[in-house]
Amino acid sequence: xxxxxxxxxxxxxxxxxxxxxxxxxxxxxxxxxxxxxxxxxxxxxxxxxxxxxxxxxxxxxxxxxxxxxxxxxxxxxxxxxxxxxxxxxxxxxxxxxxxxxxxxxxxxxxxxxxxxxxxxxxxxxxxxxxxxxxxxxxxxxxxxxxxxxxxxxxxxxxxxxxxxxxxxxxxxxxxxxxxxxxxxxxxxxxxxxxxxxxxxxxxxxxxxxxxxxxxxxxxxxxxxxxxxxxxxxxxxxxxxxxxxxxxxxxxxxxxxxxxxxxxxxxxxxxxxxxxxxxxxxxxxxxxxxxxxxxxxxxxxxxxxxxxxxxxxxxxxxxxxxxxxxxxx
Ligand SMILES: C[S@@+](CC[C@H](N)C(=O)[O-])C[C@H]1O[C@@H](n2cnc3c(N)ncnc32)[C@H](O)[C@@H]1O
Numbered sequence: 001x002x003x004x005x006x007x008x009x010x011x012x013x014x015x016x017x018x019x020x021x022x023x024x025x026x027x028x029x030x031x032x033x034x035x036x037x038x039x040x041x042x043x044x045x046x047x048x049x050x051x052x053x054x055x056x057x058x059x060x061x062x063x064x065x066x067x068x069x070x071x072x073x074x075x076x077x078x079x080x081x082x083x084x085x086x087x088x089x090x091x092x093x094x095x096x097x098x099x100x101x102x103x104x105x106x107x108x109x110x111x112x113x114x115x116x117x118x119x120x121x122x123x124x125x126x127x128x129x130x131x132x133x134x135x136x137x138x139x140x141x142x143x144x145x146x147x148x149x150x151x152x153x154x155x156x157x158x159x160x161x162x163x164x165x166x167x168x169x170x171x172x173x174x175x176x177x178x179x180x181x182x183x184x185x186x187x188x189x190x191x192x193x194x195x196x197x198x199x200x201x202x203x204x205x206x207x208x209x210x211x212x213x214x215x216x217x218x219x220x221x222x223x224x225x226x227x228x229x230x231x232x233x234x235x236x237x238x239x240x241x242x243x244x245x246x247x248x249x250x251x252x253x254x255x256x257x258x259x260x261x262x263x264x265x266x267x268x269x270x271x272x273x274x275x276x277x278x279x280x281x282x283x284x285x286x287x288x289x290x291x292x293x294x295x296x297x298x299x300x301x302x303x304x305x306x307x308x309x310x311x312x313x314x315x316x317x318x319x320x321x322x323x324x325x326x327x328x
Contacts, residue, residue, distance in 0.1 A: 003039060003047060004030045010049035019202035021064050022053050028066025035070055038077045042084035045258075050091070054200045055083045063203060089258075090186055091200045092119035093208075094215040096253040096281050096321040097126040098149045099307040099314075101139060101172060103279040104249065106309055110174045112242035114276075116231035116267070117255025118180025120188040120197060121224035122215045127175045138170035145214045147322075154297055154315075154325040166326045176246045180226035181238050188219045231259060232266045239274050248276040254305075254319070256282050265289070268311075280308045281321055287311075293327055301325045 001009070007030035015023035026049050029035045039047050059079055062068040073080060104111065104126060115124050130143040133151040153166025186193045194216055201208050227238055235250070242248050250271045256264050268289045271278045280290065283305055284298055290308045293316055297303070303316035303325065317324035 003036055006047070007036075007049045014202055017202070017205070019204050021204060022050075022202040025053055025064055025066055025069055028070065032070060035073055038073055038080060039084075041077070041081045046084040046087070048089050050200060050202075051084065051087060051089050052080075053202075054089075054196075055080060055087055057203075058087070058196065058199045059083060087196070088184055089200065090119045090182075090184065090197065091254075092122040092186065092197055092212075092215075093254065093320055094122045094125075094129070094145065094211060095147060097123050097129050098131060098147050099281045099305075099317060099321040099324060100251055100253060100279055101126045101129070101131060102151075102167075102170065102324070103307055103309045103314055104172055105138065105170045106314075107173045107247060107249070107277065110176045110246045111249045111277075112177035112246040113175050113179075113249050113251060114235075114239060114242060115178075115180045115251040115253075116182075116235065117252060117258065118182050118185070118224070118226045120186035120194070120216070120219065121178075121180045121226045122188070122212075122219055123251070123253055124178045124180055124224040124226075125215075125219060127172050128218060131170075133167060134165040136165055136167045136170055138172060143218070145211070145218050149321075150323045151315075152301075152325045154301075154327050173247075177243050178224050179238060179241070180224060181229045181231060181234055182226050183228070183230060185226035185228055188216055188223050231255065232263055232270055235267070235270050236274065239276065248274065249279055250274070250276045251279045253281040253321070256280070256286055278308075278310050280311075281305050281317075282308075283319075284316065297325065297327065 007026045011023045011026035039052055061072045128143055129139045130141050130146045131139045133149040151165040151167055289311045290306055291313050293306055293313045298316055304319045305317055306313050307315040313327050315324040315326045
């Protein structure tokens with residue numbers, strides 16, 4: 001995929017997600033050789049459209065329309081390239097706790113939760129969130145953070161009480177320990193660091209911004225520990241600090257795409273070597289060790305990600321974990 005193609009694809013995604021502003025900018029950039037050449041000066045790993053647009057915004061670029069941003073970008077090319085070298089996509093989307101919680105509900109003993117690519121650790125609080133799908137509710141009913149999921153039973157038969165969701169009663173195990181690992185952790189207590197999380201959200205995504213504020217406020221009441229380290233190289237050492245009498249659950253959501261292919265397999269092998277349970281919500285087709293899902297289901301539901309427990313697919317869904325279809 002060329003860089004122009006990546007911007008075009010992001011433009012379509014932003015439009016579909018209700019962010020016409022970034023859709024217009026991404027489409028403009030995709031068709032502009034001089035602007036693409038600026039982005040190409042950044043390291044290969046730092047050219048994601050969302051990172052480029054968030055970085056421009058961080059540097060106080062005009063919000064649009066494209067011709068205004070274009071002339072700003074060409075005038076500030078050196079600053080943008082330098083900032084891209086310092087920044088990473090650290091979007092911390094607490095909505096992915098929805099699918100993760102459904103996988104955790106399959107476990108019935110106390111768990112020690114270890115998330116790789118945890119960013120600010122907002123997804124390390126799945127037990128502190130209130131969830132609802134149809135008539136089914138789970139999590140902490142008193143939580144200030146409420147998530148509504150659209151869950152459909154891919155087999156077409158509704159379970160009792162689930163009213164079409166295919167979910168029965170959902171009960172989460174006790175989380176007795178939690179820790180994250182990230183190449184570049186975001187300190188949830190640091191206002192400037194949280195401002196970067198906000199900058200990564202497309203303008204107009206007011207519900208996401210509101211959820212981020214709530215999630216940050218919740219996390220600040222008991223900040224989850226996020227250690228600096230690599231998902232493969234430093235996993236074993238962090239896992240060794242988990243209590244031995246809880247089931248170790250390693251979670252990855254929207255993170256393994258940032259690892260080169262060979263490293264993804266090393267991550268899976270390391271998790272297996274630890275004897276840990278593995279919960280993943282990652283892009284479909286990214287991991288050889290996640291069982292295949294029916295392509296017809298993926299197409300019918302326009303699914304992007306697959307929820308898996310120890311590599312066994314449980315559901316497919318959108319990138320954010322709000323719309324899920326369970327698999328048999
Ligand atoms: C898109 S964010 C996802 C954050 C969180 N899992 C979520 O779903 O909201 C990806 C995170 O992975 C981190 N990351 C990327 N490569 C990594 C690696 N090799 N080891 C640990 N963390 C990594 C990034 O710094 C970033 O915070």
